[in-house]
Amino acid sequence: MEDLQKRIGYTFKNTDLLTEALTHSSYANEHKAKHIKYNERLEFLGDAVLSIVVSDYIFKHCPELPEGELTKLRASLVCEKTLFEFAKQIELGKYLVLSKGERNNGGAERPSILSDAFEALIAAIYIDGGIEPASKHILNFVIPAIKNSKKKKLNDYKTALQEIIQKNPGEQLEYVLVGESGPDHNKHFVVEVHLNSNVIGKGGGRSKKEAEQQAAREALELMGY
Amino acid sequence: MEDLQKRIGYTFKNTDLLTEALTHSSYANEHKAKHIKYNERLEFLGDAVLSIVVSDYIFKHCPELPEGELTKLRASLVCEKTLFEFAKQIELGKYLVLSKGERNNGGAERPSILSDAFEALIAAIYIDGGIEPASKHILNFVIPAIKNSKKKKLNDYKTALQEIIQKNPGEQLEYVLVGESGPDHNKHFVVEVHLNSNVIGKGGGRSKKEAEQQAAREALELMGY
Numbered sequence: 001m002e003d004l005q006k007r008i009g010y011t012f013k014n015t016d017l018l019t020e021a022l023t024h025s026s027y028a029n030e031h032k033a034k035h036i037k038y039n040e041r042l043e044f045l046g047d048a049v050l051s052i053v054v055s056d057y058i059f060k061h062c063p064e065l066p067e068g069e070l071t072k073l074r075a076s077l078v079c080e081k082t083l084f085e086f087a088k089q090i091e092l093g094k095y096l097v098l099s100k101g102e103r104n105n106g107g108a109e110r111p112s113i114l115s116d117a118f119e120a121l122i123a124a125i126y127i128d129g130g131i132e133p134a135s136k137h138i139l140n141f142v143i144p145a146i147k148n149s150k151k152k153k154l155n156d157y158k159t160a161l162q163e164i165i166q167k168n169p170g171e172q173l174e175y176v177l178v179g180e181s182g183p184d185h186n187k188h189f190v191v192e193v194h195l196n197s198n199v200i201g202k203g204g205g206r207s208k209k210e211a212e213q214q215a216a217r218e219a220l221e222l223m224g225y
Numbered sequence: 226m227e228d229l230q231k232r233i234g235y236t237f238k239n240t241d242l243l244t245e246a247l248t249h250s251s252y253a254n255e256h257k258a259k260h261i262k263y264n265e266r267l268e269f270l271g272d273a274v275l276s277i278v279v280s281d282y283i284f285k286h287c288p289e290l291p292e293g294e295l296t297k298l299r300a301s302l303v304c305e306k307t308l309f310e311f312a313k314q315i316e317l318g319k320y321l322v323l324s325k326g327e328r329n330n331g332g333a334e335r336p337s338i339l340s341d342a343f344e345a346l347i348a349a350i351y352i353d354g355g356i357e358p359a360s361k362h363i364l365n366f367v368i369p370a371i372k373n374s375k376k377k378k379l380n381d382y383k384t385a386l387q388e389i390i391q392k393n394p395g396e397q398l399e400y401v402l403v404g405e406s407g408p409d410h411n412k413h414f415v416v417e418v419h420l421n422s423n424v425i426g427k428g429g430g431r432s433k434k435e436a437e438q439q440a441a442r443e444a445l446e447l448m449g450y
Contacts (some may be wrong), residue, residue, distance in 0.1 A: 040292035041284065044299075048273075048280035055273035059266065065267035074269075131356070 005088045009140070010125055017042075018126050021099070021120035024113060026099035030074055039120035042127075046119030049126045051077055053138040058146070076149065077142055083115035086141040092117055157216040160225070165195065172196055176210045179204075191215045235350055237360055242267075242353050244322070246345035249338060251324035264345035267352075271344035275303050278363040281370070289420045292427045299373065301368055308340035311366040317342055322346070382441040389448070390420065397421055400437045404429075416440045 005011050012018045020037045028038040052136055054077050058070055065073065076082065087093070093108035096117055107113050126134035164169050172195070179190030189209035193201040200222060203214025226243055237243045252381035253263040259349050279302050283295055290298065301307065312318070321342055332338050351359035389397050397420070404415030406423045416436035418426040425447060428439025 017276075040294065044292045044295045045280050048299075052273040052277040054405040059270045067269045070266065149433045152239050197411045 001097065004095045008121070008125075008137060010129070010137060011123070012201050014128055016165040017124040018121075022095050022117060023097040024101040024102060024107065024117070026107065027097045030099040030101075039117060040197045041118045042120035042123040044123075045126065046121065046123035048140055049122050049131070050119060052056070053131075053135045054078055056135075057142065061146075073149075077145060080111055083118045083127065084131075084143060087114035087118040088146075090142065092121070103214075107133075117184040125200060149157050155213070157213045157220060161216040161219055164220075164223070164225070165167070170208075175215065177208060177211075184211055195218050195219075226320065229317075230395065231323045233346070233350075233362060235354070235362060236333040237349070237353050240354055242349040243346075245351040247320050247342060248322040249324070249327060249332065249342070251327040251332065251391075255324040255326075261305060264342060265284075265345045267345035267348040268341045269348075269349065271346070271348035272303075274347050274356070274359050275363055277305055277346060278356075279367055280358045281360075281422045282364060282377065286371075298371075302370060303335055305340045308343045309336040311370075312339035312343040317346070323449070334386065382445060385450070386418070386444055389445075400440065402433060402436075403427075418444050 001015060001022075004022075005018070007179055016037075021039050021042050023038045025038045027039055028036040031059060051074070054074050055070075058077075060066070062070065062073070078165055082124045092114055096108050096113065098107045102113075122134055122138060125137050162173060165173050167217075174194045174197075176192045176194055177189065178192050180187065187206060188204060189206070189208050189211040190202065190204045191208060191214075192199050192204075193212070193215040201215040201219030202215070203211050203216070203218055205211040226246075229247075230243070233238075234342030241262075246267050248261060248263045250263045250265055253261040263411050265307070278298070279299050280295075283290070283298055283302075287295065287298070302392050317339055321337075321338065324325060325330045327338075347359055348362060350362050358385050387398060389431040390398050399419040399422075401417045401419055402414065403417050405412065407413045410429060413429060414426065414431070415429045416433060416434050416439075418440040426440040426442070428436050428441070428443055430436040430439055
């Protein structure tokens with residue numbers, strides 16, 4: 001458990017809370033007479049702590065997003081799949097307290113069990129130290145996830161264009177740098193995207209990559225996507 | 226707007242936030258050129274603030290409830306129907322900024338519009354003053370709602386028994402006080418519930434009502450419910 005506390009960068013005053021967060025109901029059921037606390041109530045609370053921290057962050061840091069986009073982004077950050085990824089980053093499965101049966105059945109790798117435990121861990125930090133450390137803990141995972149999802153979105157225009165063109169064998173895409181201006185700290189690049197040597201899009205940006213993306217985007221638009 | 230601030234017991238440092246919370250998208254659409262802010266983004270954030278405040282409160286104040294019951298209770302406290310009731314308590318509809326069309330169509334009384342504005346108002350307080358005043362504001366509504374729902378549940382045994390008995394015409398229920406003891410500040414009552422003069426349940430409590438409920442509960446149990 002000390003190891004886990006180092007991984008998450010938080011030291012519990014009351015380690016019983018950490019134990020509760022890591023204990024799955026299957027273990028409590030296996031040892032019924034002992035009335036062991038398990039993590040379901042903490043998971044209930046952790047879910048709400050996660051939601052306010054993520055909501056607060058994206059509300060303030062994405063002022064350009066309308067409500068619908070904020071809701072989609074929040075949903076993608078608090079869903080089981082994402083929490084499962086977060087849990088794996090700290091190898092949470094290693095620390096889970098499961099029944100023998102559940103462990104033998106691969107419970108320590110199951111997305112639902114790991115994402116629930118990740119939420120319970122959030123609540124344990126929240127009860128032990130308040131909203132500040134809970135928020136810090138959550139944002140350690142959420143901020144990189146938001147950056148990654150932005151990167152993926154940026155890559156999407158080129159990927160999308162490539163996928164469409166590939167459907168017609170023999171067609172070939174090429175990105176051609178046609179302009180470069182400005183001083184080193186404030187460069188501007190212009191790129192054309194060619195399809196079999198015909199220009200189908202042109203775009204500018206602060207890097208070649210960005211300019212290529214914009215060119216691909218224009219091509220997609222011209223093609224009616 | 227001063228009137229509303231008095232009603233909710235919170236004075237805004239930045240009243241623009243209050244205006245935004247009260248402005249429906251229909252009004253912004255009606256005056257598109259002015260780029261007026263409306264309450265949808267605040268509603269997004271308010272939803273999460275409401276959830277953490279309610280979750281935190283019931284987690285700490287209902288230690289006997291398992292996760293499933295906590296989830297049900299939270300859902301009942303943050304649903305549109307409940308928020309609509311809260312909004313009516315402060316006559317929020319009077320302060321809403323709607324388009325002419327929406328106002329003429331009864332928008333100021335519509336549950337969805339009022340509950341959304343109530344959530345936006347929560348977010349406005351949260352941004353303006355932090356989690357403390359937002360929490361205080363929310364609990365002003367939520368604590369009485371929890372007490373009411375407990376009261377309703379308490380009434381349920383008598384109502385449930387009555388409904389079962391009514392199915393057989395001619396059967397008659399009667400509650401009979403059979404014991405009363407203790408000093409005034411710590412009375413204990415015992416009540417029997419009779420069905421056609423047969424005792425079918427007996428219960429005790431600090432008030433006649435409570436004793437009747439317990440008697441009805443015992444009757445229901447004996448009848449296999």
